[in-house]
Amino acid sequence: MNAKKVEKICGSHCQRGRFTGDLLKTLAAEILGRIHWNDADSLLFLSAHRSDFGIFGQDIDVRSDRGESVLSIFKYSDRFIGMEWPDNSGLVLVAIDNHNTAFIFAERVETSASTVSVIEQPIFDTFFCIQPSVVKKVLHTIAGELKNPVHRKALLDALSSIAITKDAGSDATLEQWKFFGFNAAKNTDKSFRNSQTDLNWTRFGFELDEELGDFIAPEEMLQIFSDILKKYVAFDYLEITFLPNSSKVDPDPVNYVRNDTGFGGKLLSIILKEPFIKGLPRRKRPVTVNANKCESLINNPELLKVMELQRGILVPLIQNDSAGGVMKLFFQHKITYSPDMKAWLVKGAAILFRALSRTWRYRDAQKMATIDGLTGLYNHRYFMEQIQKEFTRARRYRNWLSLIIIDIDNFKEYNDINGHLMGDQALRKVALTIKKSVREIDLIARWGGEEFALLLPEINLQNGMIVAEKIRREVETQKFKNQRKQPLENLTISLGVAANTADMKSHQELFKRADLALYQAKRDGRNRCLPAK
Structure with missing residues (x-):
């Protein structure tokens, strides 16, 4: 017997909550006190795990109609079946007479130190039911799981001998019972759930801060955020979209999509309407979405139906009182967004955006340290x-490794004739021409002044010379202002090419x-390329 099985058997007929050990004993005592105990028309089944409920019976003193201790009477009677049930990790208590039935199942909840400090006692996940047909069904299930045939027969015989004449399972009857233990447990349960919710969301925030603290690539950071969020919110679709210029390094940051719906993969995108996007920088609160009524927010609502999404929430990515993007969370099931959930989604999105901004600034600093400001090439x-x-x-x-060093011919004369601003334009144009003439894996740098280096x-x-000649011709065909006034009547370049050899000891030699x-x-x-001798 376990909580999952009990929940399946009892369904909606069962009250469920978190009970402290003291309230659980109070509830058990009240149940035993309500039952009319006699040998013929009553039944008690008790099974308790020793580590959690070892002295359970000793703490309850319930008297029979004759004034005798119920547990003492039933200890020697076939109407009481008590045992340490190896397959049961909690407490099972069933009490029946011909007017009333009651069933308790309790299992200890593992809680953190901070939660225990709030509740100050061990907490038990507890099921309570008084519906006769359900209680009998539970007992039949228990009988089927008992390995001792004597215990099994005793339980079934006792159960079959009792005729319950009153339906104790209606809501009115449940209200009439007015158990102090059950009512008090509701407050305990509420306190526990609130503290557990606060703890979970706080842990969510701390985990994000810890995992997103390093300078990692934005793509990796978004994946880490997605994995952490998935542990706390069972979403089916996540899309994170950035506004243009939200990153100073990348004017158009790559959006992130995680699609767990089973439809469409990462190529799909939920497109928000322009008015929402325009108002996003001023938005501070999330917006909930119903897939059946979202035409005012979403341009392609039919996509939600394709992915079988029912509910969603749009969370702004806020930093410095302004949103720089939006997190789109969608679910294939109905969901209720608590105030805590909304608040922490906003906080989580802000933590992500702050970490991304920090990484973007770091990349900006790296770029300034490695990139030539005039040409955009490496320095x-x-x-x-x-x-x-x-x-x-x-x-x-x-x-093999080849190196090409490039120098613009007579560049001083070009600067003297056209001025340094025009000279800077010529440098940028030559740099762009070189970049377009080589592979992505090749490394280009402005070596200094009018010189460039290409690795x-x-x-x-031999192939290095082919690349060098291609670059020379491309530059030669470009049009530069006042190029006719150059000594060669054109702005040209000269190139020296070298490649590594078996006897070469260092890059300085190359x-x-x-x-x-x-x-x-x-x-x-000039206006030529030569190989190294």
Whole structure:
């Protein structure tokens, strides 16, 4: 016998709550006091787990019609069946006479130290029922689970000999019983549930703060948030959408979708109406959604029906009194949003947005430390860090590695004629041309002034020359202001190309060879690319 089985048997006929040990004993005593105890027309079944209820019977002193202790009488009578039931982890008490029936099942609830300090006693998940047909059904189930045939026969015989003439299971009868233990337990249950709810949501907030504290990638952070939220809220669909410019680093942050509905995967998106989006920065409270009445909020309400979603809640991502996005939570079942749940969803969304903003700022700082502000390419320092790593990797795995150093020809003259603002535009245009001419895995940097450096993993010298010539031609065909006034009547570049060899000891040597090749290209007339000797 366990709580799940009891709930299945009793259904809606059972009252359920959290009882302290003292209130449970009070309720049991009141039940035993209500039953008219005699040998022929009454039955008591008691089974208690020793660790939780070892002295249960000793704390209850109920007298029979003759003034004798009920437990003493029944201890020696076949009308009382008491035992330590190995398969039962809690308390089972059934008391019956020909007018009344009552059933208690109690199981200890594991609680945290903070909850126990609020209640100050062990707590028991308790079922209480007085419906005769249900109580008899419970006893038949118990009989079927008893392994001792003597106990089983005694229970069934005692049960069959009692004729209950009054329906004790109506709501009116339950009200008439007015048990102090049961009524007092309602207050205990309410206190326990409130403290447990507060504890759970507080734990939710602490877990988010702890797990989202590090500078991790936004995509990973969103997945961690989703996993934690799922433990506390059994959602079926989660979508997190950011407003444009909510991140200074990424003007259009990637939205997040988790779809557990079984329909559509991550490609679907619930699209909110423009008025809601426009008013989002000023919104502080969540908005609940009924799938059958959501046309004023959602552009594609038919999608909710496809995914069999019934209820939803839209939670603003708030930071500094302004929302930068929205969290869309939807459920395939009906759900009631308590004030605590709404408040903590807003807090949780704020914790997420604060962590994301911190990561975005960190990335911004990283970008400023590694990116050249004028061209958007990597800077000199970052390139030197990477070339050392790539050279070591290429040497370890015996891969090719090519380096191209690029210099804009006669750039000083171009600056003198057109001014530094026009010179900056030319630098940006050359940088963009180089970037469009190479692979994503290739590393490009502004080396300094009008010089650029390009690192090509797994490319030998011959293929490096092909890449260099392609870049040279692309730059040569570009149109620059006043380029006719240049010495070559065009703004051109010179390139030096070098590749690693078996006897090369360091990345400095690779760089030196590429630099010498560039110097030779300059001496040979510029607007050309030369390989290192």
